[in-house]
Each structure stands twice: as C-alpha cells, then as structure tokens.
Amino acid sequence: MSLTHQPTPGSVEEATGALAGSLARALRGTSDGVGTRSPLASWDRRAGGLAAIRVLGADVLAPFLLTGKPLRQEEAWLVRAAVRDHPAPRGHTPEAALWGVRDTALTAALARLGVDASGWEGLAEPRAPGPLADDWVTLAADLVRLSTAAHPSLHPELRERLLDRRLDVARGLVRAMLRRDLLSAARLTRWLLTLAPDDLTSATLVHLEIAGHHDPRVRFEAAIARLLSDNR
C-alpha cells in the first residue's frame, strides 16, 4: 500500500500536477506525441485547467523561455484567460505582495516572448517586493512561494537583493532536503542557480531529479533548474 498523497480527480491540484508533467516533458524535448504540440493546448477545456495555469504562473512559459520555442497567440490567450478568471488579490496584505512578485515575473516572461500584458484584467498591481525576512527559515519559506520569479531576468530587483543572502537560501534548501520536502528543495535550488551555483546545488539537483521523479511538480521544477544550470 502506498501512502503517497493522491490528488482528488477533477481538482485543481490534479490539473496542476498534470500540467506540470506536460511542461516537464516539453522542457526535456519529449512532448506528447508529435513534438510540435503545445504543452498548453486545450488546457482551458480541462477541469481546473485555467486555474492550474494560474498556479504555475510564469513557469507555464518556461518551455518557451528556456528552449527558444515560440509562444503562439492562442497560448498567450490561454494565459490571459487564466489571469482574468483567477485575479490576484488586491490590497496591502502579504498575500497581495506575494502575487505582486509572481505577476511581475509573469509579465516579464510574457514581454520576453513578445507579449505586452499591460492592462490585462486580473494581474496584480506592479510593486516593489516588500522587505526580505531577516531569518533564514522565513526567507526560504517566502522564496519557495515566489519560485516562479527564480530566473536570471524575470525579477532583477529581487534577485539583486538576494545576492548577499545566498547562505540563507542554501540553509533553507538543506532544511527542505532533510524534511524530505523535495518540492521546496527544487524551488530553492532554482533560486540558488539564479544567484550562483556551486557543488551543493549540482549534487542536490541530481538527487532531486532521481528521488523526485515520481512527483510531476518536482520533476517540472527540477527540469527548469536543469535548464537554468545548463544555460549558465
């Protein structure tokens, strides 16, 4: 009997896992069937499909950003529909600040792919990220939730501010590994690769690729991390 958590059929969680798996295959150049099929194709017709696109945020654009594959207009429209149907929270709450960073990364990713997202309904208001947590445990937990911005050019301001917090991020990564929280570990590996890779990140990434292979979301994060590592 397996004790592995199984998402409820038809849930956003299940759709997010399936989308992550599809995107991971696209990143590794083994997309479904014919290689030209979009990893986002038909996701608006699947239960929880648009919500899954919103959950993965800028990461749904990773196959285009990291492999040079062009983003089609209908794919950009899917992202726009997901943002519209699942708007970012407003106000001055920590949640709204988090979405501010996520949507800054999404807007930057779209811009790099030639899509101007200004005026899109549902996007968070652009704003500078709040102050970083002083302690490494909280900082790492925050960065896990902001991992869609973990790319060398999607949020230069945040990246710049993290450059002298590398050890704190690495401590968060090691803690996640020891807690067997491979998804958080993969996301923090992405941050470290964005800042400055070392022997620890390369060994950790291989471990995540092997030990996290059964979880599509870990697989996807690890595939992004691998391309970030290879593209440096």
Added chain:
Amino acid sequence: MDATAVRLAQHVGEQAMDWLGRLRTSFALHRDVPDYDISGESLKSLSELALAAAVVAREAVAGPRCAATAGSLLGFAWREFDTGALLYRLQAHTPAATHPMEIYSYFIPAGYRHAQLDRLADHLLSLRAASAVEHVPNRRLAVWAAARRIGARPPGDRDTLTAGTWLGRMPEPWMMDANNAYGVTHTVFHLTDWGADPGGLPEPLCDYLHRWLPVWVEVFRETRFWDLLLEFLIVGVCLPEPMFFPEVWERVAEAQRPDGMMPNGLTAPPVEPEHAWLNHHHPTIVAVVAGTLTVSRALSTATAGGGRA
C-alpha cells in the same frame, strides 16, 4: 546571547545536575558479578556521569550547590571504579579494548590518577596494535583524545584521523542523519577536548559547521530530538567563534521536566525517576554539559566581545 538566555541555560544545566545527584545510586555498578561481566552500558553511563561532572568542575561557572553536586558525583564515580583499580583490571584483562583508558582519561583533568593504569595505557598506546583498532573513524579520535589527556603518545595524527570522519569530509549537509549526527558531535567533542580547546578544530571544519549547524539545530529542534539537539548546542559552543541558539534554549527549558530530567524526545518517560533513568539519564547528562559550556562561553565571549548570537 542575552542574559536571559544564559540564565535559562544555567537553570537547565543545574536542574539536570540536581536530578543526576538524586539518581546517583542508579549509576552504581553491579558488584555481584566478576569485573569483566559488568555491562558495557553501566560502565558507559557511569563514565558519562563522571565526564559531565568533570566539565562542571573544569569550567567553574556553576552555582555552589551544582558545583558541590558535581564534585560529589566525581568522587562517587571514582569510588565506583575502585579509585581506578577496576579500570586497570579491565584494561589488563582485555588489553585490546580501549574503553577502560578512555573512561579513566575523563577523571584526569579533575586530578584523579592511577599510576599502574598510566603505565599500562602508555605501553598499550605505544603498540602497533593501537593504530590498528577496527573502530569507526570518530571512535579512533576518542582514543586519540584519551591518549592526550593521559599524556601518552596518541595513536595516529589528528588530521589523518579527522579526515576519516563524516565531518572531516564535509559532505553534502542534507546527508545528515541521526547516526552521522552523533559522529559529527563526537568528532567535535574529541578534537576540542569537550570544549576546553576550541582551537583544536581545524578551520575548514569550523567554517563548515558555521554554515550548516543552524540547519541541523533547526531540524532536530522541530523533531524535538532533545538528546541530539543538546549535543548540537554543545558543538556550537565548542567553536572558536561560538554559535549560541538562545531561542532553542527556550524550547529545551520548556521540555525539561520539573524534577530536572531531560526527555530524549523518542520515548515517553515513566513517572518514577528510577524507572525513567534508563532511557533518560543520557539526555540529562548532555543537558548538564550543554548548559555549563553555554554559560561558560557566553561569559568568556561577553568579556572578549565576540560570539555569534
């Protein structure tokens, strides 16, 4: 480390010492069996009691009652070992064993000596066999450290022995587990002579520990593995630039039982102290050492103006 946290560490350590003092008869060796049939566990427990008491005596930062209990327990343990004669007989009976001389070495800083055991240990440590013991690497360092305390020639050199340990290889820090953790803590204890010589820790290992000790402390705090957590707190204060974890001391103090016993975080302690002793004397001994060394290093770094909070 602020004064409140230092007082907390002192309180935990002294409460733990009180408990050990009350439970001293549980540490007594069984006398109705031949020497060589005395169990290894009871020798180990008594020797660890002596070690904790010796650290309290050495650091001289305890209050009068705690200091008196430590002195009394050292004398008790030495008498249990027949003022060294039992350890001598065990060492002579099993010359290839190293634990009698290791236990003996804990008493030496407190001024207890046994001339025949000194000669025997010196002779055994000079044999080729002394460098060919089939120990795990951190245990080889334990013998090396014991030889230094005895004043004999240590078998092997520090750097080679250290390089063989888990810590010495400075592995990926997420490969830590409970077994490796005890290897790491004891490697530090032996290299620094239980905090007496922080400079005995090679600089690369200090850097490695400064990077990763906060993570291990956090993980074992979260899992409430008090025994190991307290050992890691000792490691922090064995560093030349000590690392204190004041917020962790608050959790330790909350976990300590009103009678001074420290739970191990793994087994539920029985109500009767005599029954709780079996599984909980070790974390309580570690609490004494951790509290004492924390107070001592906090005081000395406050004087010197150093340390990391």
